[in-house]
Amino acid sequence: MKKNNIKQTGLLLLLTVLSVGYIVPWLYMLFRSFLRHEPGMGDGSGLFTLDSYRVILGNAGFLNYITNSIIVLVCVVSANVIFSLMVGYAFARYRFPFKKILFALVLCTLMAPKQTLMVPLLDLIVKIGLHDSLWAIILPFCVDGFNVFLMKQYIGALPRELEDAARADGAGEIGVLRHVVVPLCKPAFAVVIINTAILNWNSFLFPLIFIDTSAKRTLPVALSMLAQGPYGTDWGVLMAGASVSSLPMILIFWFFQKEIIAGITGGALKE
Amino acid sequence: MKNLGKIIFFVIILVFPLFIFSSSLLQAARKTSDSSDTIKLTFWNFWDPKFILPVIERFEKENPGVKIINEQVSWSNGLDKIVISMANNMAPDICEMGSTWMGKFMSEGALLDITDKVSDLKDEYLMWAPAQMNGRYYGMPWLAGTRVMFYNRELFAQAGLDPDKPPLTWKDFLDAARLIHNPKKGIYGFGMNAGEGHILYKKFMPFVWGNGGKILDENDNFVFDSQETRETLDFYLKLKEYSYCEKQDLLDEAFKRGKLGLAISGSWNFARYPKDAPNLDFGVSLMPKPAEDKGFSTSFLGGEILVLFKTCKNPDVAAKFIRYIVKMENTMPITKEAWVSFPAHLDAYKDSAFTKDKRLSVFTEQMKTAIHPPIHNLWIDLEKIINTAVEKAMYNEPIDSVFKEANEEFEKISGKKNESKQSSSFLIVILSALGVGIIINAILLAFILYEVKKNKSGPIGPIERAQRYILFLAPWFITFFIFWLYPLLFSVVLSFCEYDVFHPAVFSFSGFKNYMALVEDEVFIQSFFNTLIFVVGTTPVTTALGLALALMINSLKSKSDIFRSVFFLPSIISIVVTATIFKSFYSPVGLLNRFLALFGIQGYGWLVDKSFALPAIMIMDIWAYAGYYMVLYLAALTAVPKSLYDAAEIDGANEWEQFRYITLPQIKYMTVFVMTINTIRSWQVFPEVFTLTSGGPVGSTNTLVHHLYELAFRYHKMGYASAISLVLLLLVFLFSFIQMKILSGKKR
Known part of the structure; x- marks a missing residue:
């Protein structure tokens, strides 16, 4: 028992040391966002300031940017939850020709560097008249390959009997999906939600290219404009912006922690 | 539901190829209504x-x-x-x-x-x-705007120089830098630009121009390799001995902190220095000229x-x-x-703002003699050649080979104009759209044929049966084919063309030229190996660290939520922000060096060192992503049945044996998954490089995606960039395939 205690203390110590290494940069980020300039410069008076936050929160368009970001986030996340369920279900349960190839293509979408498709994609976005609208950063991202992969694996590990029973009771395919599969998939949804949310919330390149009007900008793009000077960065504003924009994601993770772990555990990736 | 399925079914079949064209009509209509x-x-x-x-x-x-x-x-x-x-x-x-x-x-x-x-x-x-x-x-x-010489008057006085007599010639400049230079105390003679591809020439060329050198002569011949340039380079390399090499913003920062004796910078510092560092006593003066009786003082005009x-x-x-x-x-x-x-x-x-501060009038004075770089069609490429040459010389490559390479590069870019067969890019659009349309229709047809063949009789018809999964697959089909396959096919066509963004309606077919060029492209080969090092270096470490963290947290008896969150934190925040934090962390005056100084280890410009820059990025990457894989592993660990360990304990297995023979095999599926995802992501490493080093110094951190991004958007070689992206796609595919085979086949 005693040996165990020592081991526990040792572990705790090691983890604490490691987490210090992990937390220092974030503390620095938070700390720097309240500074007028680098510490050690100037006469020391008025070093601490809320100016950076004033720049960001007081920006006329801030409410606009955050609304845009939330609209896009909600649309993309809910689309991914619904669609990856549907597609994952089809891949897990139905038999159809080219299934293997099509599924390989799902994985393929994970592999292509997105930057390379930017020019043709913009060409397409312009041609179908979506340019400079929020749809341009919603529609192409509605079905993410990773989520489809995850859902397929998760549903594949669920017992079929319940679905067959529901079918025997006369439920249609959509009915089966809604009343039998969905309740079982909650943990997997948590993973889909956090994955998509993180990716989407921080997405920068596509919103930058697809959106021209400042009123339609999303938070990361707008923040980068606020923090940039032509010859350098306003570090205070940059750090304040990073703090503000990461808060929602931290909250989401904090609330969904258990579900995320359960979602990955629930046999999702076993096979 | 039956009707809905039918409708979607036909919409997919019929509408897609028309989709693209009809919408351009729609657009035209909208334009006129405007x-x-x-x-x-x-x-x-x-x-x-x-x-x-x-x-x-x-x-x-x-x-x-x-x-x-x-x-x-x-x-x-x-x-x-x-x-x-x-x-x-x-x-x-x-x-x-x-x-x-x-x-x-x-x-x-x-x-x-x-x-x-x-x-x-x-x-x-x-x-x-x-x-x-x-x-x-x-x-x-x-x-x-132009650049002038900034000098720290306090450091001048400390070094026994007269703060009212800024150096006017190269020799004085060099002497001043030498006298001030004291790296042990963290004081450097001069701040030299490094690790930032697109700025170096602005600082170097004024010396060449002042010495009578040029980039192009009157007839647009490349005359960069000249006695004048070589003299300047010689001077510049001597100056490097007393220099602190960093990127522009970090140089300005270092000057602001009183760490630099001399720097060449722009007027933007006038808005910052007095506000951020009111005690900084600095002067500005015209750029030094080669010697009293030789050359003139000039600067970059832009x-x-x-x-x-x-x-x-x-x-x-x-x-x-x-x-x-x-x-x-x-x-x-x-x-x-x-x-x-x-x-x-x-x-x-004449405005009072200019006449009030004497130091500002130095800028107006310098502006009169400042030189604008040549106005040339290929300037962006020329700029790169010069930057590369100077950078290579700075990083100790022999001067002769540097100039030789620069001349060769110029030959390459200037002799390339060829007017080959041109067709309308409309053709690409049609080809790609048609390709997608045919594939979709073929797949749907195959579905129906399959159902027809499978069972001719039954309660529901073959089409209805096919509809069930077509309906479910539809969202993916639509997004995949429209937003993924179509651009991909477009890229494939592009990779066989020379596509000029300045004339988007026209492209010229060039066959396999883009692919052939890959073999000769040194930057491509270098970025390939850099990427390979990155993948091989980070993937196992990130995975192992993730696993180790998960194991530790899992065997912790007390509450572990807080650790879990702390390690996961970096995955939540945009990698661009992480990279920005690390940029200041790695800087010579950054947190890392201050920490090392506590142990008496001398600081270092990590990101401007050829051999340290890539590892520095890799370490950041491992740091940033290990937590994500830790969560995945944690989940896998909780799923391992407790009874297995109990049984092992009875058999007298020690902890290592338990880990080796129970834990590891039980979570193997997760290892395969983590390694695969991790490898794919590592091949695509881009924002890290873009933010931290832009591929420098001397291309030592250039990665494939960064290289193709630069080619496409800075040098406008869309066709070539497309070829690289397809090669990359193939590489990733092969690599992941082999990896999956090896990992999952090991212990069957």
Whole structure:
């Protein structure tokens, strides 16, 4: 028992040391966002300031940017939850020709560097008249390959009997999906939600290219404009912006922690 | 439901190939409906709207019926965005353009000739050279800027130099740097640009120009390799001995902290230094000249030009607007806020703001002799050649081979103009769309045939049966084929072409030329190996660290939520932000070096060192992503049945054996998954490199995606970039496939 205690203390110590290494940069980020300039410069008076936050929160368009970001986030996340369920279900349960190839293509979408498709994609976005609208950063991202992969694996590990029973009771395919599969998939949804949310919330390149009007900008793009000077960065504003924009994601993770772990555990990736 | 499925089914089959074309009609229709009485013009610029909007407001008041739509474009991606928009016929009416980009845009005929609209202003403004080609004007100078020598008066005095006598010649300059240089105390003689591809030439060329050297002669021959340049390089390399090598913003920062004796920088520091470091006693002076009796003092001249694109809807009104905004009273607010650049209007220098601070008048003085880099179609490539040459010399490559390579590079870019078969890019669109349409139809047909063949009789017909999964697959089908496969096919076609964004309607078929070029492209080969090192170096470590963290947290008896969150934190925050934090962390005066100094270890410019830069990025990457895989592993660990361990304990297995024979096999599926995902992500490493090093120093951190991004958006070689992206896709595919086979086949 005693040996165990020592081991526990040792572990705790090691983890604490490691987490210090992990937390220092974030503390620095938070700390720097309240500074007028680098510490050690100037006469020391008025070093601490809320100016950076004033720049960001007081920006006329801030409410606009955050609304845009939330609209896009909600649309993309809910689309991914619904669609990856549907597609994952089809891949897990139905038999159809080219299934293997099509599924390989799902994985393929994970592999292509997105930057390379930017020019043709913009060409397409312009041609179908979506340019400079929020749809341009919603529609192409509605079905993410990773989520489809995850859902397929998760549903594949669920017992079929319940679905067959529901079918025997006369439920249609959509009915089966809604009343039998969905309740079982909650943990997997948590993973889909956090994955998509993180990716989407921080997405920068596509919103930058697809959106021209400042009123339609999303938070990361707008923040980068606020923090940039032509010859350098306003570090205070940059750090304040990073703090503000990461808060929602931290909250989401904090609330969904258990579900995320359960979602990955629930046999999702076993096979 | 039956009907719904049917409808979707037919929509997919029929509509897709028409989709793309019909929508362009829709767009055209929308355009015509726009034409009301007001004239709407878009204006893209790089400035905070608070400076631009009041000017627009006044202009609109004076010109009823005109509406100027202001859009701020970012400095870091501005050129990319302009190029991409132009390629898609979405260019703004009025645009601010960096003066060094003008050569390309003018010679490609992207800009409107506005000679008759602005030439009467010729004597009132400076910096016309970059706006001019063959005697015609394609732009209006708006803002101009130059660089001068900054020196720290306090450090001068400490080193026994006279703070009132800044060095005027190269020799004095070198002596001053040498006397001040004291790296043990963290004091450096000179701040030299490094690790930033696109700035170095602005600092180096003035010395060459002052010494009588040139990049191009009157007949556009490449005369960079000359006695004058070699002398300058010799001087510059001597200077490096007493230098602190870093990126521009970090140099300015170091000067601000009183760590640098001398630096070459711009007027923007006037807005920062007095505010951030009121105690800093600094002077500015003209750039030194080669010797008392030789050469002259000169600097880099650059600035902002206002241009109208060919597609401008109303050139007359647009020209009126640019004439309005370049007026001194409209431009001064921009200058006075950030002191980044000065009005191109000559009267501005009589303003009290300039006459008040003596140090500012040094800039106006330097402006008179400053030289603008050549206005040339291939300037962007030339700039790269010069930067690469100087950078290579700085990193100890033999001077002769550096010049030889520069000459060869120039041969390559200048001899490339070939007018081969040209076809309309409309063809690419049709080919790609047709390809997608055929594939979709083939798949759907196969589904139905399969169902028909499988079972001819049954309660529901074959089409109905096919509909069930077609309905479920539809969302993926639509997004995959439209937003993924179509662009991909487009890329494939592009990779066999020379696609010029300046003439998007025309492309020339070049066969396998782009692929052949890959073998000869040293940068490609270097970035391939860098990426390979990155993948092989980070993937196992990240995975192992993730597993180790998970194991530790899992065997912790007390509450572990807090650790879990702390380690997961980096995955939540944008990698761009992480990289920015690390940039300051790695800087020579950053946290890391201050920490090392506690142990008496001397600091280092990690990101500007050829052998440390890539590992530095890799370490950051491992740090940033291990937590994500830790969560995945944690989940896998909780799923391992407890009974297995109990059984092992009875058998007397020790902890290592338990881990080796129970834990590891039980979570193998997760290891396969983590390794695969991790590898795919590592092959695509981009934002890290883009933010931290832009591929430098001397290409030592260039990765494949970064290389192709630069090719596509900085050097406009879309076809070539597409070829690289397809090669990369193939590589990743192969690598992941082999990896999955090895990992999952090991213990069968």
